[in-house]
Amino acid sequence: MKTDYSRMLAGLLLCLTAMSAWSIEYITPKPLAETLKGSVGTVKNGTLELPIISWGADIATIHANGNGISTAPDSLFGQAGLDFKLVREDVFARQLEKYMSGTTPYLRGTMGMINMASDLLAGDPRTKPVVIAKLSDSAGGDVLVVKEGIRTVADLRGKTVALQAYGPHLDYLNRLLNDANLTLADIKVKWVRDLTASANSPAEALRQKDVDAAFVITPDALALTSNGTVGTGAEESVRGARVLVSTKTANKVIVDVYAVRADYLEQNRAKVEAFVSVLLKAQEQVAVLVTNSGSQKAEYQKLMKSSAKLLLDSEQAVADAEGMYADAALALFNGNKAFFAGAGEQRSFEVIAKESLAGIKQFGLASGRELLRAQMWDYGRLQAQVGAVKEKQASRFDQKAATATVNRMQQQGALQSNELYSFEVFFAPNQNAFTAEMYKDAFDRVIELAGTYGGALITVEGHSDPMEYLRKRKANESALVLGQIKQAARNLSLSRSQAVRDAILQYGKSKNIVLDASQFVTVGHGIAMPKTGICGDEPCAPKTEAEWRTNMRVVFRIVQVEAEAEVFKPL
Template sequence: MPGGAATPGGGVASGGGAVPGGAVPGGATPGGATPGGGEAPLAGTTESKYTEVGRQGVAQVTAKGSYRWNASDPTVVFPINIWAGWGPIIAANDGFAAGSPGSVFKKYGFKVELKLIDDPSAAANAYASGEAHTLWGTLDMIALFAPQLKKVGLTPKVFQQIDWSQGGDGVVVRRGIRNVKDLAGKTIALCQNSPSHYYILRLLADQGISDKSVRFRFTQTAFGASALFAQDRTVHACVSWAPDIYTLTDPEKNPGGGARLLSTTADAANVIADVWAARPDFARDHPEVIEGLVRGIFEGVDILAKNPDKVAALMAQGYGFPVEECKGMLGDAYPTGLGDNVRFFLTDVEQNKVNFVGTWNSAVEVYRRYGAISQAVPAGEVLDSSVIAKLQKEGAFKHQKAQAREFQPLAVDLSSVEAGEDDVLRVPKRIRFKPNKWDLDPKYDEKIPQVLAEIKELCQRYSGARIIIEGNVDTSRKNEIRRLGQRQFAIMSQAVQELSEKRAQAVRKALLKAMPKEDPNRFYAFGNGWDNPIDLLDHSKNRRVDVRVIRVE
């Protein structure tokens, strides 16, 4: 989701050396040449200049104070950033101003002032100082800020999910990078300590690649990252936001540019969750206001669904953007109603790895490995599901169902399935099958439940993507059978092909049993026979399944 980075100022040159005076403006060099070979830069990025910065920790929270509240004119100061996901609260409040004529919050006994604070560090300090009653953020960003806020006694309490980013964030790569695995050894531009940072760290972790195997070049903003990528051909990828991720890869706007989308949150649809949190003292003192905010925002979900053009106009007034641009922004996020919030807050993490606890733990995991978090705040200290549970119990907003996805049957031959550039991830998963068997037997391989759980988690996280399961076999006897003659080899090759297909189908069947609400059309299984070994010395490593996460255009 768009928003600034949680970093202070300062900077380094792209090569890593210290620079007098701090940050370094980037862009085309004098005379029109561009770094990385003199090719013309890509066009159409939101920002034409970029500023590189060195690796930095999360910005310090510098202020602490009591919140302000006037009982005779109760007004919630609710900061937001420029992002489509805030459409429901903008709709519910009938704009940004406190006391807007059509605000639904009036019936709950208070006003709401939506205050535009695009910098998350500034938003955190407004929250800590008492200037604001709430804090905006993606859940991964709040996981980064929570340790500092806890130190000053202001551990945020998250009451509601606003949206999933579903198309607003993405990874753009140069020609020749086919999947996440190909990023190893490459240079990636991004805004650190932001949703972009979490997104790429999560992708790398899911592919089994260490962040140390790539080179990050950090910019002060995500749009700066796309400008750096556009102008410097030595940068192989960037993590940025719409519209830049689509402009850079548009063949009409950048003919011959060679950039393509590797992944967006349209496929990684349960990675970046936008939420809002309240100060713990304010939530304790005014539970009725917290409940009114949650209810009002759910009403805003309905208003947005019924009249998106009106909401886009309200967003345009507050953001200072053209109305048509705001209409386009609305497609970048999926607003989460009560059904989605029930699934996010109230489901068991063992069954739903992309619920609140699962998403929080995922952010802590990748940021701890990266070195950005040392002492994490447990999810249970931040999560407050009381209002969501109350609304579910009373049967409110029953029409707001949890998101369900449908997939068209995959009509494609195996050769094109194997060749595609739409792979996001290709993850080998080792499953020990009995010789010439395809049933999943935990007694034979005790790790099977764990492997299936790992595949299920990938399926949940990349809920907008198609899942292809490839079955493979032990290749140790291939040459021995070939020596028996062409006819015998053909017979055995067919048998091995069928065995690999049955193994892939066994995994597909197990996944559908574990996720009964998933559309079966999403999962496609086939066998490679002997044709896809990954180790010619240790043939037992070839007895496996490969799980591929495929973008759906």
């Protein structure tokens, strides 16, 4: 999570200070089909409005338009014969009104936001949305901030959570709850109208005594947590508030896309395909431009100044525009191809569409009948139009630094305090093979969590049976022998955890899913943390065979490492 949001943070603090005496007006959101009743019009000819929102991925759209509101003739859009007027519209309802009236055939939002409009837009076959391009995954800009006493996502049970109605965080909340085996019925939700810089925002709600957690954007999170640490209660922070998880960790949950009206796509397929190919080409060019910002300084600065003006209303807010870009992981050409085709992609369009709609239905904001549809392009032809394609980074983590970080947490007894989720599987005495046939359900869950929480480390922790050690200790064996037994148990548990990791990687490969091996760190606890507990300084002796078997296990832990910058490889 990039923390150079100084200008936004300073402005936000001023706003929050001015609003401190205001009361919050909580709302009860209704399905958009009940609240928006606009008539459907025909898409006009000529210059089209193209919605953008205040998000880093939209910097590529600005680049495609020639760094201005109106399409420059020599821009990527202009060269493709397209003509747009960029309109920043962060209020999704206003986007929908223009979309239905025909002012624009395009919708810009997250998969969840477009799913929320599914019932409304299905009322007329002309306005059914077709998702045509993936722009980005949120990779740091969206944050769950919690108060004291909430250590893991499971601790949200019985708590009150604030978030914006009709905003980008419904998918986020739904996914976190599902992975913690919670449902909406397990928490209380307080809905607010605005996302940020308002008395009716999640950040302001967190200042109230009866709210325990809030989904916010990065500048709000920094203000609430004393610049990303733990809130002191001073300078508008909330005492004890801290970041539980951001989309730097849960980096495959909030997906930003463009959708188009079904009637416009049918009548203007070539134009829509040109629009998509230009977007992807612009993403590829911007990714290279950012990487080469030193050698292409003038072009880079021009893009960022234009983006700061269009997204943040000030050419001076370049650092903030850079921070927004850092929080958006551009999908690029290969990401679009994988997302829509689904080959080897755990978080494909089909998966996200169904998962998101199920969550929206649970919130009572859609019927769940209208599943989003996508346009499948000829990606071979598109690539010829896009040109050079940036290769995806092979490994996200520095394996050596990741292992050192986990080892330090283990020595400090801090693995559990840094976890988001954990679960365990058990094995038989003297077992050395761990096949997918034996552990399919567990392996499937690990693969799903690895894909969803690509910014977290997954520890594979082996635990051994302490019975041999306890017998030898009872027989008064020497400290040397007892030490050798402990070391042997550590070695055995480590080799088992490595065998399990290797089996998971192989299982993923068999399903055409390429897992990032650097995300997995193996740990051998030996007999240091038996399921039966510690009695004094030694393992407690199991009282039954069932207790004895519980000590032979592997624990999978999703570990938060956002603050450990050295763990991540540079882009």
